[in-house]
Amino acid sequence: MDNSLTIKKAFEASKRAYVPYSDCHVGAAICLNDGTIIQGCNIENASYGLSNCAERSALFSLISQGYKKEEINHMVIVSDFKGDTRPCGACRQVMLELLPVNAPIYMLNLDGSFAEKTILELEYEGEFIIIANEDQVDLHGKHQEIYPTYISSPVPLTQLYKEEL
Numbered sequence: 001m002d003n004s005l006t007i008k009k010a011f012e013a014s015k016r017a018y019v020p021y022s023d024c025h026v027g028a029a030i031c032l033n034d035g036t037i038i039q040g041c042n043i044e045n046a047s048y049g050l051s052n053c054a055e056r057s058a059l060f061s062l063i064s065q066g067y068k069k070e071e072i073n074h075m076v077i078v079s080d081f082k083g084d085t086r087p088c089g090a091c092r093q094v095m096l097e098l099l100p101v102n103a104p105i106y107m108l109n110l111d112g113s114f115a116e117k118t119i120l121e122l123e124y125e126g127e128f129i130i131i132a133n134e135d136q137v138d139l140h141g142k143h144q145e146i147y148p149t150y151i152s153s154p155v156p157l158t159q160l161y162k163e164e165l
């Protein structure tokens with residue numbers, strides 16, 4: 001399915017990010033099989049742990065509006081990071097549960113970085129997923145201070161999905 005409108009909608013959502021602490025704008029857009037697009041942006045909070053990433057905002061909005069995982073076709077994530085756009089461990093955890101295992105996830109930044117992976121491929125990147133990886137530590141020079149590490153489940157959750165592979 002064509003992803004160009006989804007990409008536009010993700011950029012549009014990123015402009016609505018509430019980011020007084022990091023000034024890092026992230027947008028997500030999820031396209032359903034019927035073409036409906038659900039958007040999400042990151043929303044920060046003074047108690048940093050309560051901040052919501054764009055990916056979770058979009059997925060929680062989708063579920064809140066009554067849509068189902070089975071209707072999802074693909075997801076786009078965009079950011080103004082200096083490095084690659086990649087979901088944090090907390091988002092990967094939620095995405096693994098709420099995205100179809102084979103749905104393409106397109107990840108872009110403003111400088112032209114692009115990747116396409118499924119949530120299973122992201123999960124296979126490692127048992128411990130750290131948002132501030134080598135590519136991202138320089139993100140606006142603030143990233144490490146604010147969001148030092150997100151660690152995903154120590155149990156590879158892909159085990160749970162073996163039947164679907």
Ligand code: THU
Nearest residue numbers: 022024026042053054086087088
């Ligand atoms: N962020 C996202 O919204 N999604 C990602 O994939 C990575 C990080 C947010 C969290 C925080 O508001 C800001 O980007 C800097 O980490």
